[in-house]
Amino acid sequence: MSNTKFSKEHEWITLDGEVGTIGITKHATEMLGDIVFAELPEKGSNVEKDGTAGVVESTKAASDVYTPVSGEVVEINQSIVDDPSKINADPEGGAWFFKLKLKDKSELDTLMNKEEYDKFAKETSA
Amino acid sequence: MNIKKTALYELHKKHNAKFVEFAGYSMPIQYSEGIVKEHNITRNKSGIFDVSHMGQLFIKYSNDITDKLQEILPTDLKNLKINQSKYSFLMKENGGIYDDLIITRMKDQYMIILNAACKQNDLQIIKNTLDDQNLDMNNNLSLVAIQGPESKTILENVVSNVSKLKFMNGENFTFKNNEIYITRSGYTGEDGFEISLPNKVAISFVEELISKGSTLIGLGARDTLRLEAGLCLYGHDINENTSPVEANLKWAISKNRINDNFIGSHQIKKQIEEGVSKLRVGIKPETRVIARESTKIFDEKDNEIGKVTSGTFGPSVNASIAMGYISNSHSKKDTKVYLEVRGKKVPANVCDLPFYKKSYVKGEANV
Numbered sequence: 001m002s003n004t005k006f007s008k009e010h011e012w013i014t015l016d017g018e019v020g021t022i023g024i025t026k027h028a029t030e031m032l033g034d035i036v037f038a039e040l041p042e043k044g045s046n047v048e049k050d051g052t053a054g055v056v057e058s059t060k061a062a063s064d065v066y067t068p069v070s071g072e073v074v075e076i077n078q079s080i081v082d083d084p085s086k087i088n089a090d091p092e093g094g095a096w097f098f099k100l101k102l103k104d105k106s107e108l109d110t111l112m113n114k115e116e117y118d119k120f121a122k123e124t125s126a
Numbered sequence: 127m128n129i130k131k132t133a134l135y136e137l138h139k140k141h142n143a144k145f146v147e148f149a150g151y152s153m154p155i156q157y158s159e160g161i162v163k164e165h166n167i168t169r170n171k172s173g174i175f176d177v178s179h180m181g182q183l184f185i186k187y188s189n190d191i192t193d194k195l196q197e198i199l200p201t202d203l204k205n206l207k208i209n210q211s212k213y214s215f216l217m218k219e220n221g222g223i224y225d226d227l228i229i230t231r232m233k234d235q236y237m238i239i240l241n242a243a244c245k246q247n248d249l250q251i252i253k254n255t256l257d258d259q260n261l262d263m264n265n266n267l268s269l270v271a272i273q274g275p276e277s278k279t280i281l282e283n284v285v286s287n288v289s290k291l292k293f294m295n296g297e298n299f300t301f302k303n304n305e306i307y308i309t310r311s312g313y314t315g316e317d318g319f320e321i322s323l324p325n326k327v328a329i330s331f332v333e334e335l336i337s338k339g340s341t342l343i344g345l346g347a348r349d350t351l352r353l354e355a356g357l358c359l360y361g362h363d364i365n366e367n368t369s370p371v372e373a374n375l376k377w378a379i380s381k382n383r384i385n386d387n388f389i390g391s392h393q394i395k396k397q398i399e400e401g402v403s404k405l406r407v408g409i410k411p412e413t414r415v416i417a418r419e420s421t422k423i424f425d426e427k428d429n430e431i432g433k434v435t436s437g438t439f440g441p442s443v444n445a446s447i448a449m450g451y452i453s454n455s456h457s458k459k460d461t462k463v464y465l466e467v468r469g470k471k472v473p474a475n476v477c478d479l480p481f482y483k484k485s486y487v488k489g490e491a492n493v
Contacts, residue, residue, distance in 0.1 A: 034162040036439035037414045057416050059161045
C-alpha cells in the first residue's frame with residue numbers, strides 16, 4: 001500500500017488515476033470494537049476535506065467517518081452497509097467505504113504515509 | 127477517587143480484559159473475543175460474568191424484620207419460601223425507583239443484591255427503617271454469574287446437584303470446603319445461575335468453570351444480552367423519575383400488597399387504578415440505525431412523545447433494538463413512531479418485550 005495515505009482521523013485513501021478509494025484503518029476498527037452499523041455518503045454528492053462523510057457504530061458508540069480529501073462521491077460500498085462486520089474483518093481491503101473523484105490532488109500532501117501513520121497511531125493510543 | 131477492584135481483577139487481566147470504570151470499580155468491558163462474539167458465546171454455550179461490584183446485603187431474619195422490610199418493599203415477603211427469590215424495588219414516596227434488587231429468603235437471613243452505583247445510598251435508606259446491627263453489607267464475598275444453555279452442565283461439574291434448582295430459587299452448596307450460595311437466576315434471558323462465594327476462592331472457582339468449557343464475558347455483552355431480554359438497567363431505563371408502573375414492571379408488585387402501606391404505595395395504587403401518562407416499551411427501528419439513550423421519539427404528526435432510555439444492536443435478533451418511555455396513547459404494539467438520529471427521522475415500531483425469547487426444549491427453568 002505504498003501509494004496509500006492516512007489521516008489523523010484514521011481514514012486511508014488509495015489513489016488510482018483521478019479516483020481515490022477511502023476506508024478506515026485497521027487501528028480504527030480495533031479501537032471501535034465490533035462494528036454493527038455503517039452509513040455512507042450519497043453517490044453523486046460532494047464532500048469537503050475533513051468533513052463528515054459517514055458514520056460507523058459499534059455496540060458501544062457512534063463515530064463519524066471523515067473524508068481525508070475533497071471530491072465527488074462516484075461509488076459507495078453497499079456491502080459494508082448490508083454487513084458491517086466486514087469492516088472489522090477486512091478494513092484496509094474489501095471493506096472500503098466510498099470512492100471519490102478528487103477535486104484537488106494536492107490535498108493528499110497534507111496526509112501521512114504508512115510509516116508516519118503507524119507512529120501516530122501508536123503514540124495516540126498509548 | 128480510588129478505583130476499586132474485584133477479587134477477580136487479576137484473572138480478568140490474565141484474560142486480556144479491556145477495563146472501564148463502572149460505579150467506582152475497574153470492570154472488564156470485554157475480553158479479546160469482543161462484544162459480539164461474547165454475546166453469542168453466552169447465547170449458544172456458556173458465559174461467566176463477574177458481578178462482584180454489586181452489593182450483597184444480608185439482613186438477620188425475624189418476623190419483626192419481615193414486617194419492617196414490607197414497609198419499604200412492595201413484595202409479599204411473608205409468603206416468600208425459604209430459598210426463594212423475588213425481584214423488587216426501593217422506592218421514593220412518589221413512586222420513583224431508588225434501586226431495583228433481588229431479595230432472597232435464606233434460612234436465617236435475607237440476602238439482597240443491589241446495584242453497585244446505588245448500594246451505599248440503598249443502605250442508608252434501609253437503615254432509616256431497620257436497625258444497623260441487623261444489616262451486613264458483606265464485602266468479603268464475590269458474585270459470579272454463569273449464563274447460557276451449557277451453564278447447567280458446566281456448573282454441575284464443579285458443584286454437584288445445582289441443576290435441581292428451580293428458577294428464582296437458591297440453596298447452600300460447598301466449593302473447596304467453603305460455603306457458597308447459588309441461585310438460579312440471571313440478567314441475560316438465558317438459563318443460568320448466580321453464585322455468591324468468598325473472595326478467596328473466587329479465582330479458583332472461575333478458573334474451574336473455564337476449564338469445564340465456560341468463557342469470561344464483559345459488561346459490553348452483558349448490556350446487549352439484557353437489552354435483548356428486555357431487562358431494565360438502573361440509571362437508564364429506570365430511575366428516581368420512573369415508577370414501577372410506568373416502567374411496565376407492575377408484575378413485581380405483589381398483588382396482595384397493593385392495598386398495604388409501603389414507601390410509594392399511595393402513588394403505586396393511584397397509578398394502577400388511574401393509569402399512567404408514560405410507559406416503558408420496546409422499540410424496533412426499521413433500519414439498522416442505532417437509537418441510543420436520549421434519542422427523541424416523535425409521532426406521525428411530528429409531536430415529541432417520548433425518549434429512548436437504552437438502545438443498541440442486538441446480535442441475536444440481528445437488528446437495532448431500543449427501549450424507552452412513550453406517551454401512553456402511543457404505547458400500543460405496532461404503533462409507528464419516528465426516532466431522531468443525527469437530525470434524521472428514522473421510522474420505528476413499538477413492540478413487545480423481550481426482543482429475544484428462548485424457546486426451551488425442556489420446561490424446567492421458566493426464564
